[in-house]
Amino acid sequence: MRRFRRTRSPGNTAIAAVTVCALCAGAVLLRDGRADSPPQPSAAQAHSETDAHGPARSSVPALPPSPPDRVRIPAIDVDAPLTGLGLTGTGSLDVPPNDRPDLAGWYEAGTTPGERGTAIIAGHVDNADGPAVFYSLGALDKGSTVEVARRDGTVAVFTVDAVEAYDARDFPDAKVYGATDRPELRVITCGAGYSPATGYRGNVVVYAHLTGTR
Template sequence: MAASELDELAEEEERRKKRAPWGVIALVLLTGLALIRNGSGEFDVGPPQPASAAAADSRVPGDTPTVQPLPYALPDRVRIPTIRVDAPVMPVGLDVDGWVAAPPPEDPNLAGWFTGGVTPGEKGTAVVVGHVDNKQGPAVFYNLGALKKGTRVEVARKDGKTAVFEIYGIEVFDKKNFPGDRVYASKGAPELRVITCGGGFSKQHGYDGNVVAFARLVEVR
């Protein structure tokens, strides 16, 4: 093996060591995604919520394509054509309080990839987060709860490849009883979670839940 290849492997291993363990990430995201809805008159109805029929099925369908995991590469854009999402993706880590730092709320069309996990397309569970709304109205993932099983989510990566994921479930979970292991644990294959706020809303506490879309890699373009 050439010296340059050894250097690349060493750099990748160092990146992996710096990533937070998923047990910690689950607790962080439980509170860290408490994004605030302004509730202006035009949007008082609130964002759509997942139907019970859209709950994730832990069984892997027999016709699910076998797609080889991709190497590490930063995500560039996330696209969900069904709900007209086409947004740049910025890296987000932890803020000074130890919570996930959501993208700046001033930009409604911006998603964040959590750097404590794998990149979309790698083996493991990647996490993309975004606001449901801001003071001006709906934001990037406002309609996330309206998605159905079979919907495609495309993540364009900086290596020129596009990882295409298919949603196999979408649910809303109460923040106080958030099933971190179920949401974030690795399934042994490339998966993606797209997360925003949802559930009930109050001016005092904001949203009381998180909408989570479960998706698995089905294609690489």
């Protein structure tokens, strides 16, 4: 998947999406006449006015900070360990290693999942051997749950508000990474179509907010 560069905005540390290096090996899935490609979200899964202003805007109280250890998305059979992601020497957010398709990462200099604000989890859609941890992310529906097991023993349970795909040229930085007044989560991978010449054209982004803990 693509790397992300960190910038600052008032009251919040944001990460601006930049195409530094495409780390998704989608060509592997398209060789030899194979038509395999990761699912992409439909228009029905995008944000709507009802989503923005209706009952779904409520959430449970924020949790104290605690690093996450695992992410589970039952609807698409994801149950993956998490590694902390820092910044590279060029100021972009690092990504999980290509040879660990089962591994996802979280931006450890930012909000921890369950804490008030916007937490970021990112992972590959595929690698040179085939599908990776977030291959099916684009198939997720509104209302699905994302569970994050935290090091303090709690599990933060998020409900999906929307799933959207963006071309890299039109990536909405403020919408994806901007400050929020409640605990929210973004789960990100590559997507938005594939070009043999340039790789994946953009990203799939899952928007979710905290609705439970255990």
